[in-house]
Amino acid sequence: MTTVLISGASVAGPALAYWLQRYGYSPTVVERAPAPRPGGYAVDFRGASMTVLERMGILDAVRAKATNMGDITYVNEQGKRVASTPPSALSGELEILRGDLVEILYSRTADTTEYLFGDSIASLTDDGSGVDVVFESGLTRRFDLVIGADGQHSNVRRLAFGPESSYAHDLGYYVSVSTVANHLGLDHTGQILNVPGKTVGTYSARHNAEAKALFYFTAKDKLDYDRRDPESQKAIIDEQFAGIGWEVPTLLAGMRQAPDFYFDSITQIKLDSYSRGRVALVGDAGYCASSLSGMGTSLAIVGAYVLAGELHAAGGDHVRAFAEYDVRMKDFVAACQKLALEGAMWFIPGSKGFMKLRNLTLRMMPYLPWRKVIEQAPLKAGNAIELRTYEDQLPRPAVPRP
Numbered sequence: 131m132t133t134v135l136i137s138g139a140s141v142a143g144p145a146l147a148y149w150l151q152r153y154g155y156s157p158t159v160v161e162r163a164p165a166p167r168p169g170g171y172a173v174d175f176r177g178a179s180m181t182v183l184e185r186m187g188i189l190d191a192v193r194a195k196a197t198n199m200g201d202i203t204y205v206n207e208q209g210k211r212v213a214s215t216p217p218s219a220l221s222g223e224l225e226i227l228r229g230d231l232v233e234i235l236y237s238r239t240a241d242t243t244e245y246l247f248g249d250s251i252a253s254l255t256d257d258g259s260g261v262d263v264v265f266e267s268g269l270t271r272r273f274d275l276v277i278g279a280d281g282q283h284s285n286v287r288r289l290a291f292g293p294e295s296s297y298a299h300d301l302g303y304y305v306s307v308s309t310v311a312n313h314l315g316l317d318h319t320g321q322i323l324n325v326p327g328k329t330v331g332t333y334s335a336r337h338n339a340e341a342k343a344l345f346y347f348t349a350k351d352k353l354d355y356d357r358r359d360p361e362s363q364k365a366i367i368d369e370q371f372a373g374i375g376w377e378v379p380t381l382l383a384g385m386r387q388a389p390d391f392y393f394d395s396i397t398q399i400k401l402d403s404y405s406r407g408r409v410a411l412v413g414d415a416g417y418c419a420s421s422l423s424g425m426g427t428s429l430a431i432v433g434a435y436v437l438a439g440e441l442h443a444a445g446g447d448h449v450r451a452f453a454e455y456d457v458r459m460k461d462f463v464a465a466c467q468k469l470a471l472e473g474a475m476w477f478i479p480g481s482k483g484f485m486k487l488r489n490l491t492l493r494m495m496p497y498l499p500w501r502k503v504i505e506q507a508p509l510k511a512g513n514a515i516e517l518r519t520y521e522d523q524l525p526r527p528a529v530p531r532p
């Protein structure tokens with residue numbers, strides 16, 4: 131049985147494990163966190179990823195946990211509505227909290243996949259016929275293939291492809307999301323305020339029991355901060371959003387207390403090929419499109435489907451499979467990454483003039499003849515891949531691990 135080590139147990143990792151075990155492979159997933167990571171922001175699905183969810187048999191489970199968000203309202207500093215967007219613009223065809231999605235994926239794979247929590251890969255040695263892996267815990271194992279599904283700052287990519295700086299393209303923005311109280315009593319909706327170069331908002335989550343506070347801002351130069359120090363990152367948000375009206379002081383206070391504070395640069399990962407020898411990348415590790423694209427989760431789910439399917443179709447010949455994976459994903463990745471650049475202009479307008487134009491366009495949207503072109507751009511990117519059907523080549527049903 132071909133053994134595959136996957137680094138990362140968020141979206142791409144467990145989705146890949148799901149397909150690999152269905153095709154008769156033996157997947158092991160190593161995750162740095164001590165357990166599947168709960169919480170997090172809302173992520174959404176569009177286009178081809180909906181088909182993959184259906185083929186995985188989890189579409190109904192994801193629907194059952196859908197956020198069911200309504201319109202999102204843009205407000206001014208006095209809290210007055212200035213425009214709104216329909217759910218399809220920011221919530222896709224189907225939206226779920228990232229933690230809920232991870233739980234579904236983990237529960238569907240826990241019986242058939244070996245999970246190693248609280249560990250990480252320290253070194254990889256690919257000798258052409260297999261990969262020797264040393265874990266941080268001291269464990270050593272040999273695998274036929276190793277796949278990095280460990281996100282934007284992928285450890286596997288660093289070990290097998292070289293430093294992140296060679297592949298990371300900063301878009302010039304930073305983002306923070308955390309769980310806060312739903313102090314506005316939002317009912318399956320959200321409110322957003324823009325000031326030039328900054329976006330701050332809150333949306334309800336978990337059937338209005340809580341809310342998320344989100345902060346986006348532009349930074350001309352790369353910020354120098356410690357990625358492992360949330361307190362210094364919170365101070366950056368505090369400084370960036372100080373003195374802004376509306377509900378911002380309350381959201382900042384909530385962010386400071388939040389149990390699940392998230393902060394990062396908005397960066398895309400661009401590679402010519404998603405593999406080196408017996409090591410390959412999937413999801414954000416290989417082709418992060420950024421939160422501004424709204425396509426990262428779709429890319430992760432579709433990428434896992436294509437990578438496992440191509441391995442299966444090539445009869446386990448990883449050289450052929452990885453080459454085909456590159457070809458099949460390339461245009462899809464490009465379309466999703468392009469969406470982020472367009473999304474940034476609209477979501478974080480750089481000037482008062484553009485803010486006014488954006489708000490006017492949103493208000494006029496129902497009457498614009500080219501409305502459908504604008505509304506369907508994200509769906510078009512979500513469908514920018516033709517999915518092969520690999521199911522009819524299935525060798526055997528999934529066998530639970532002893």
Ligand SMILES: Cc1cc2nc3c(=O)[nH]c(=O)nc-3n(C[C@H](O)[C@H](O)[C@H](O)COP(=O)(O)OP(=O)(O)OC[C@H]3O[C@@H](n4cnc5c(N)ncnc54)[C@H](O)[C@@H]3O)c2cc1C
Pocket residue numbers: 137138139140141142143160161162163167171172173174175220228249250251279280281282283284285305306307412413414415419420421423424425426427428430
């Ligand atoms: C604020 C924000 C909002 C977003 N909104 C959307 C949205 O609306 N729609 C959408 O489609 N996408 C959205 N995304 C993007 C989406 O979250 C990602 O594209 C998606 O989660 C990618 O999944 P992944 O499994 O590739 O990587 P990740 O979800 O980043 O998971 C990587 C996993 O690897 C683990 N890991 C990291 N390092 C190691 C290591 N050394 N060893 C072992 N494990 C490791 C991590 O703990 C994590 O579990 C958003 C992202 C952010 C940050």
